[in-house]
Amino acid sequence: MRTRVDQVLARLPKNAVRRISEHILVRHRAAGLALTFLLLAIRVATAADGNEPSAPTSSSPSSTAAPTTPTPEDKATPSPGETQPGGTKPALVFAGGLMDTLDNKQRLGVGDTVVFQVLEDQEDPKALSITDAGELHVPELGLVKAAGKTCRELAYELKSKLEQTTYYHATVILGIQLLNKTISGRRIYLAGQVRNTGPQEIPAGETWTVSRAIMGAGGFTDYADKKQVRLVRAGSKGSPGKSFILNVTDIWEKGRTEKDLSVEPEDLIYVPARAVNF
Numbered sequence: 001m002r003t004r005v006d007q008v009l010a011r012l013p014k015n016a017v018r019r020i021s022e023h024i025l026v027r028h029r030a031a032g033l034a035l036t037f038l039l040l041a042i043r044v045a046t047a048a049d050g051n052e053p054s055a056p057t058s059s060s061p062s063s064t065a066a067p068t069t070p071t072p073e074d075k076a077t078p079s080p081g082e083t084q085p086g087g088t089k090p091a092l093v094f095a096g097g098l099m100d101t102l103d104n105k106q107r108l109g110v111g112d113t114v115v116f117q118v119l120e121d122q123e124d125p126k127a128l129s130i131t132d133a134g135e136l137h138v139p140e141l142g143l144v145k146a147a148g149k150t151c152r153e154l155a156y157e158l159k160s161k162l163e164q165t166t167y168y169h170a171t172v173i174l175g176i177q178l179l180n181k182t183i184s185g186r187r188i189y190l191a192g193q194v195r196n197t198g199p200q201e202i203p204a205g206e207t208w209t210v211s212r213a214i215m216g217a218g219g220f221t222d223y224a225d226k227k228q229v230r231l232v233r234a235g236s237k238g239s240p241g242k243s244f245i246l247n248v249t250d251i252w253e254k255g256r257t258e259k260d261l262s263v264e265p266e267d268l269i270y271v272p273a274r275a276v277n278f
Helices: 002-011 014-048 072-076 151-165 210-216 248-253
Strands: 113-118 126-129 135-138 142-145 172-178 187-192 198-201 229-233 242-246 268-271
Touching (some): 113 135, 113 151, 126 135, 142 151, 151 172, 187 210, 210 229, 210 248, 210 268
Antiparallel strands (some): 113 172, 135 142, 187 198, 229 242, 229 268
């Protein structure tokens, strides 16, 4: 068929062949433009009815998302605040430094009652009383020396002991519930140039300083060296003790109260005599 068309075209003049080609091209362009307008009209009509066809999606198996199956790890890990299997609540997380907010001024004494809690246990606080020997019976630890220590000092000591024996991490909360107002069991000793030497008992619920203890002993004698008052503090568990020199004249006459050290049970305050007495 194509051979016969070629033979016919070969017999025609070149101008005639060119005109025929241009005519065919115009006819094809007109048909394409008409088809384009027809498709546009169909789209506008369907959009007006609210039934505009959506873009076709691939029906290949790879385009279909497989349903996800929760893994055992997903099932075993509760979200924050969710109850864990067995009805237990997740352990509370506290910012570091919570124990630093515990009281570090009032020293414990015989007969005092404290509230003890280890947060990781998620149990109610327990009320514990300090025995006549100055000890506290702590769960998991037994008797621990408590008299003469502040709540913060004792809490950190208990934390260290509990993490050595029972807990990987222990947050110990300790607070005073009741102070024994009758007897404190906290004694200090004064020697040298004070009017009343010997032991003094610090009243329950009070915190004494060196100058307060000297006033409790009747004050200095006439020959006291007020600038060289020595505070001697025994060490714990065989460790060497500490010694501090205080200028009580600065504390009393110049108001340098920041230099007035707090005393602890079993402290010794020694006031020497002046080298030259007038």
